[in-house]
Amino acid sequence: MSKTARRSLDQPEGLRNYPNHPIHQESGIPEFDVFIAGSGPIGATFARLLVKQGYKTLTIIKVVMAEVGDQDTRVPAAHKKNEIEYQKDIDRFVKVIQGALSKVSVPPSSTIQPTLDPSSWKPSDPSKMSILNARNPRQSPHNNLDDEQVTRGVGGMSTHWTCAVPHFLKGLERPVILPFSEADDDAEWQTLYKAAAVLIGRNTDQFDESIRHNLVLDTLQKAYGDRDVQPLPLACHRVAPGSPYVMWHSAENVFGDIFTNAAETNGYFKLLTNLLCSRLAYEGTDPVKIVGAEVRDLLEEKLGSSLVPEGDEQKKYYIKAKIYVIAAGAVCTPQLLANSGFGAGRNQANPIIPALSTHITEQPMAFCQVVLKQDLVDSAGDLSGKPAWWQAAVNRHREKNPLDPMPIPFYDPDPQVTIPATLERPWHTQIHRDAFSYGDVGPRVDGRLVVDLRWFCMQDGVPENRILFESDIHDAYSMPQPTFEYTPTKKWADEAHKMMKDMTDVADKLGGYLPGSSPQFMLPGLALHLGGTVRLGREFATSVANFNSQAWKFNNLYVGGNGVIPEPFGANPTLTSIALAIRAAFDIHTQLRKSGGPTPPNPLAILTRTPESWVEWANPKNRNYPDHYNLRKLHKSV
Numbered sequence: 001m002s003k004t005a006r007r008s009l010d011q012p013e014g015l016r017n018y019p020n021h022p023i024h025q026e027s028g029i030p031e032f033d034v035f036i037a038g039s040g041p042i043g044a045t046f047a048r049l050l051v052k053q054g055y056k057t058l059t060i061i062k063v064v065m066a067e068v069g070d071q072d073t074r075v076p077a078a079h080k081k082n083e084i085e086y087q088k089d090i091d092r093f094v095k096v097i098q099g100a101l102s103k104v105s106v107p108p109s110s111t112i113q114p115t116l117d118p119s120s121w122k123p124s125d126p127s128k129m130s131i132l133n134a135r136n137p138r139q140s141p142h143n144n145l146d147d148e149q150v151t152r153g154v155g156g157m158s159t160h161w162t163c164a165v166p167h168f169l170k171g172l173e174r175p176v177i178l179p180f181s182e183a184d185d186d187a188e189w190q191t192l193y194k195a196a197a198v199l200i201g202r203n204t205d206q207f208d209e210s211i212r213h214n215l216v217l218d219t220l221q222k223a224y225g226d227r228d229v230q231p232l233p234l235a236c237h238r239v240a241p242g243s244p245y246v247m248w249h250s251a252e253n254v255f256g257d258i259f260t261n262a263a264e265t266n267g268y269f270k271l272l273t274n275l276l277c278s279r280l281a282y283e284g285t286d287p288v289k290i291v292g293a294e295v296r297d298l299l300e301e302k303l304g305s306s307l308v309p310e311g312d313e314q315k316k317y318y319i320k321a322k323i324y325v326i327a328a329g330a331v332c333t334p335q336l337l338a339n340s341g342f343g344a345g346r347n348q349a350n351p352i353i354p355a356l357s358t359h360i361t362e363q364p365m366a367f368c369q370v371v372l373k374q375d376l377v378d379s380a381g382d383l384s385g386k387p388a389w390w391q392a393a394v395n396r397h398r399e400k401n402p403l404d405p406m407p408i409p410f411y412d413p414d415p416q417v418t419i420p421a422t423l424e425r426p427w428h429t430q431i432h433r434d435a436f437s438y439g440d441v442g443p444r445v446d447g448r449l450v451v452d453l454r455w456f457c458m459q460d461g462v463p464e465n466r467i468l469f470e471s472d473i474h475d476a477y478s479m480p481q482p483t484f485e486y487t488p489t490k491k492w493a494d495e496a497h498k499m500m501k502d503m504t505d506v507a508d509k510l511g512g513y514l515p516g517s518s519p520q521f522m523l524p525g526l527a528l529h530l531g532g533t534v535r536l537g538r539e540f541a542t543s544v545a546n547f548n549s550q551a552w553k554f555n556n557l558y559v560g561g562n563g564v565i566p567e568p569f570g571a572n573p574t575l576t577s578i579a580l581a582i583r584a585a586f587d588i589h590t591q592l593r594k595s596g597g598p599t600p601p602n603p604l605a606i607l608t609r610t611p612e613s614w615v616e617w618a619n620p621k622n623r624n625y626p627d628h629y630n631l632r633k634l635h636k637s638v
């Protein structure tokens with residue numbers, strides 16, 4: 001925690017006297033085309049598109065990426081749930097998720113221990129609270145996002161995510177990119193969603209041969225004939241038909257082969273790990289030109305000195321590029337922009353980005369777990385009229401495991417069902433079994449009987465709901481401490497109440513509540529679908545960037561991630577954020593070809609569709625990308 005005096009956040013700051021990062025010398029590239037902060041699925045989308053598609057019109061696109069975390073999977077950015085041990089016991093993965101998440105802001109009230117031995121140390125001035133590791137004396141408990149968390153590591157949160165990839169509902173969640181023609185806007189989303197689905201490997205049929213999936217699906221389809229009950233779209237594939245094993249997709253699949261084969265298409269790509277992008281150096285205020293990304297090599301800090309360097313003691317480098325993309329997650333993207341002096345400081349005068357981390361959105365979330373009804377489970381063992389795969393699975397299970405009282409095979413894939421949001425019921429639903437940071441079932445009940453219900457509501461982006469970044473309190477990485485100011489609006493508070501009733505209605509059709517997991521609202525932030533922090537829009541006052549994701553007034557700054565989504569949304573947002581990044585990558589590609597260099601967005605310009613040529617690889621006949629099924633080599637020795 002730095003105790004050194006900090007510069008004021010609203011002072012424009014150009015290049016300081018720091019050296020260039022060694023990557024410039026190692027690569028022989030004095031200026032990269034594109035610098036990307038963050039290696040999650042969105043940073044990966046920018047990298048893949050630019051490196052692999054750029055060659056068509058430019059000789060070479062040189063991309064360098066900085067990731068603050070380490071590579072902690074053997075295959076870069078791989079989903080950790082692909083390990084056999086977690087597929088055999090999904091509850092064990094809960095601990096992996098918990099280990100991957102760090103809280104963003106902990107209010108002082110959560111740090112008080114009234115039962116502490118009176119002789120233990122306490123501050124002599126009670127107004128001074130601990131500020132270590134996200135403890136935040138300015139965080140009010142009443143409007144916090146208690147469970148908002150971040151993941152640091154190659155692949156970001158996609159190394160543990162649930163992989164649900166629904167489309168946003170038009171007219172409710174889906175932002176309007178092209179306002180002058182509904183047909184064009186529909187066509188644009190169709191293009192972008194199709195490409196995003198190919199990039200992340202979206203499927204809806206990988207659980208078709210699961211007994212429990214069919215039991216849940218049939219029961220709910222019969223109960224709610226008018227509600228389009230359907231399989232939950234997931235970014236995964238089953239390793240072979242009938243196999244219990246699934247490969248869950250992550251940023252690994254988005255990166256594809258660019259770690260090894262960037263040069264094949266004349267591109268250049270390098271991902272630098274343990275490298276924190278702390279600030280963007282810039283010139284001018286309107287337009288603003290980013291002239292360097294200030295980075296800190298955390299490994300060098302770890303190995304280079306017996307003292308952890310703080311404040312001005314830290315050694316910093318610059319990475320220079322023509323265009324800078326910040327895709328560091330919904331919290332760390334505005335944090336980096338705030339630390340650069342662009343906005344979101346407490347009482348900051350005339351910020352360059354006034355809308356930075358205002359209008360934030362979050363999802364009130366309801367959860368429960370049910371134990372399937374007796375007659376439902378018994379019906380699984382009644383084989384009359386069941387498909388051949390079902391009969392074979394139950395017969396084999398009974399033959400091999402005569403002691404098991406249940407007809408459901410041990411490795412029957414989990415149910416994965418959804419009832420999509422509608423205008424009347426504006427919430428996203430997941431009726432499934434999967435690991436999250438909570439909801440493991442423990443030893444008392446057989447996991448095959450348990451179904452989780454997760455209902456996600458929405459929230460309008462209103463200016464009062466925001467994140468402030470403190471200039472005098474820092475997180476463990478010496479970045480400004482986020483403070484949340486978030487309260488659900490009346491409208492959505494009421495909808496959340498109705499949502500809870502809907503969830504209990506659906507739960508009732510399936511079974512009885514698992515003791516300890518009766519219907520409850522979860523802590524705010526737990527959905528980890530924070531939105532709006534760097535929202536796209538059409539006007540400077542209320543948005544950070546235009547619908548090409550280029551920041552207003554900046555020549556060469558782009559933003560990515562769930563923070564760009566300006567509308568309320570209940571569905572899981574990553575597919576939509578990938579879609580918007582695909583569009584943004586095309587704009588970057590266009591800017592790189594401009595003879596005088598990149599220029600700021602024009603708020604009066606009429607935006608156009610992303611050309612099909614930019615996403616032609618998404619058509620089956622043109623698939624020149626490695627497919628998800630053949631991406632990963634088997635690894636049998638070290």
Ligand SMILES: Cc1cc2nc3c(=O)[nH]c(=O)nc-3n(C[C@H](O)[C@H](O)[C@H](O)COP(=O)(O)OP(=O)(O)OC[C@H]3O[C@@H](n4cnc5c(N)ncnc54)[C@H](O)[C@@H]3O)c2cc1C
Binds near residue numbers: 151276327
């Ligand atoms: C348990 C769980 C379940 C989820 N389930 C789903 C789901 O089913 N569907 C869905 O759509 N979404 C889901 N999500 C959310 C999903 O993982 C995120 O939406 C997605 O990963 C966001 O991608 P991103 O690239 O924008 O950010 P992230 O994945 O957060 O990646 C950002 C990266 O930036 C790095 N970084 C941060 N600051 C800096 C800096 N200053 N310098 C350099 N690097 C930096 C971080 O270390 C991180 O690796 C889930 C998440 C979790 C944890």
